[in-house]
Amino acid sequence: xxxxxxxxxxxxxxxxxxxxxxxxxxxxxxxxxxxxxxxxxxxxxxxxxxxxxxxxxxxxxxxxxxxxxxxxxxxxxxxxxxxxxxxxxxxxxxxxxxxxxxxxxxxxxxxxxxxxxxxxxxxxxxxxxxxxxxxxxxxxxxxxxxxxxxxxxxxxxxxxxxxxxxxxxxxxxxxxxxxxxxxxxxxxxxxxxxxxxxxxxxxxxxxxxxxxxxxxxxxxxxxxxxxxxxxxxxxxxxxxxxxxxxxxxxxxxxxxxxxxxxxxxxxxxxxxxxxxxxxxxxxxxxxxxxxxxxxxxxxxxxxxxxxxxxxxxxxxxxxx
Numbered sequence: 259x260x261x262x263x264x265x266x267x268x269x270x271x272x273x274x275x276x277x278x279x280x281x282x283x284x285x286x287x288x289x290x291x292x293x294x295x296x297x298x299x300x301x302x303x304x305x306x307x308x309x310x311x312x313x314x315x316x317x318x319x320x321x322x323x324x325x326x327x328x329x330x331x332x333x334x335x336x337x338x339x340x341x342x343x344x345x346x347x348x349x350x351x352x353x354x355x356x357x358x359x360x361x362x363x364x365x366x367x368x369x370x371x372x373x374x375x376x377x378x379x380x381x382x383x384x385x386x387x388x389x390x391x392x393x394x395x396x397x398x399x400x401x402x403x404x405x406x407x408x409x410x411x412x413x414x415x416x417x418x419x420x421x422x423x424x425x426x427x428x429x430x431x432x433x434x435x436x437x438x439x440x441x442x443x444x445x446x447x448x449x450x451x452x453x454x455x456x457x458x459x460x461x462x463x464x465x466x467x468x469x470x471x472x473x474x475x476x477x478x479x480x481x482x483x484x485x486x487x488x489x490x491x492x493x494x495x496x497x498x499x500x501x502x503x504x505x506x507x508x509x510x511x512x513x514x515x516x517x518x519x520x521x522x523x524x525x526x527x528x529x530x531x532x533x534x535x536x537x538x539x540x541x542x543x544x545x546x547x548x549x550x551x552x553x554x555x556x557x558x559x560x561x562x563x564x565x566x567x568x569x570x571x572x573x574x575x576x577x578x
Contacts, residue, residue, distance in 0.1 A: 448474055454469070
């Protein structure tokens with residue numbers, strides 16, 4: 259399983275493909291009744307300097323907790339697939355899976371004059387360290403599972419406003435650090451409340467903004483806190499070319515003093531990405547090709563949590 263910095267910038271690729279959330283994925287459903295699907299597959303490379311929490315194939319051992327890991331480069335599969343069915347009465351049932359991000363099962367329905375509501379069941383599994391703070395010995399991996407739901411309301415009262423609520427329950431299979439230090443227990447619940455607005459600029463494309471608040475309610479006080487996220491996205495089409503840009507800033511802070519570093523953890527994450535897609539290459543209808551580049555960096559008040567990564571890749575897409 260790829261580490262968090264890879265997850266972050268790969269998720270941006272999916273965001274730019276308009277597949278980052280079930281609600282957005284269902285936007286791509288045809289207006290007429292019937293089955294539809296969107297498949298995106300490609301590959302690329304990620305050059306990253308991972309944080310001490312990140313799980314890689316060759317970073318099991320750390321000599322100290324204050325130095326940054328060396329920069330590493332590895333290949334990355336870019337894959338997302340969404341399948342759905344639109345019913346005659348305006349409801350849509352969808353399911354989706356991707357290399358990085360949650361599996362979802364969603365039901366969407368349009369309410370005349372009020373907006374469109376999407377309810378989704380979500381599940382995600384990845385790897386974390388049993389105890390990420392060990393020094394001088396190899397660290398062991400364990401499973402991180404999260405499951406929950408989201409409710410998304412868009413086009414509220416015929417405007418570009420949208421509201422999203424998401425709650426995920428987090429379970430660590432073998433949380434050794436939590437057993438040794440109760441303040442660092444990682445089981446709990448993450449809750450997100452967000453608002454946004456979309457502006458149709460005509461020939462200038464679509465500009466979307468969003469603000470979110472995330473509550474980390476974990477069993478350990480050192481992992482309990484909150485985050486604020488600001489997003490700005492722009493999509494514009496010129497002939498068969500589509501340019502998609504994304505900016506995101508996240509500020510996170512935690513409530514209690516971290517027992518390993520003797521201070522409250524604080525960190526800021528900045529992410530930027532650009533994707534260009536070209537529709538109907540060589541005249542193949544419903545096909546497109548894309549290139550993508552994304553950069554993400556996290557700056558913490560403890561060097562152990564600092565990270566950065568650069569993704570570059572390309573691939574093909576097909577819709578039906």
